[in-house]
Amino acid sequence: MTTMVIEAQDARRRGTTMSTVAIEARGVGKAYDEDDVRVEAVRRVDVTIQRGEMVAIVGPSGSGKSTLLHLLGGLTTPTSGHVLVDGTDLASLDDDALAAVRRDHIGFVFQAFNLVEVLTVEENLQLPATLAGLDRSTATARIDELLDLVGLTALRSKRPSQLSGGERQRVAIARALVLRPAVVLADEPTGNLDSVTSRQIIDLLHDLHRAGETVVLVTHDIKIAAQAERLLVMRDGQLTEHEHDSVAEDVVEVIDRLLDTT
Ligand SMILES: Nc1ncnc2c1ncn2[C@@H]1O[C@H](COP(=O)(O)OP(=O)(O)O)[C@@H](O)[C@H]1O
């Protein structure tokens, strides 16, 4: 792990963060060219994710939500604009440094869980620690803490195929947190889950937020989105901030209207 990353993590643990901004996007765009057709998946998006925020991004299918999340986490290179993670402009990094930022600063949670099937729950959590060169006792303590947090201590020796969908997603969320990322980016994490299990996963993300984590949650479920403290609406590649008060039902109505007009 780089010295910079260790310092950042130490600073976070002490609560004396280097900056209050986790991720900043400035005029970020992503265009795909296919067969002479240009698709502008994301258009000139400006957004700042503050540390400790829980942000929901909602929008219809194809509006650019996943592309934006990938841009924010350095999984995709923008065709215009800049993304800063923990104050570092991703465009200034070579491939190795970019991979290190992704690994050490960003925790991704995907709809399809993306667990390693041949590894146990515990080994899936050890993987990022090993890749980052975390020493064994630190890693073990962190993994124990996370298994407890997501309620999977008793299932630590199971393989993903032996788990329910909700349990798999809890493993994926724990895995995203192993290296104490600046931000957790979750792309429709309940997309493959039934409504009861979805509720549990969203409750877990809210618990993480209350415990101080920064969470960006992409969803097409307006009821889920309405519960986040900050709501962004994606339409045709563009992002609009949506002011909302604490009355969730009002927000659901407003978003319903917004999505209807697409
Ligand atoms: N790798 C890609 N190549 C070409 N077009 C893409 C690619 N990824 C996404 N797109 C297009 O960009 C637009 C936004 O997609 P996406 O970000 O996946 O939206 P959402 O997550 O909101 O459903 C869509 O029109 C999609 O077809």
Ligand SMILES: [Mg+2]
């Ligand atoms: Mg998507």
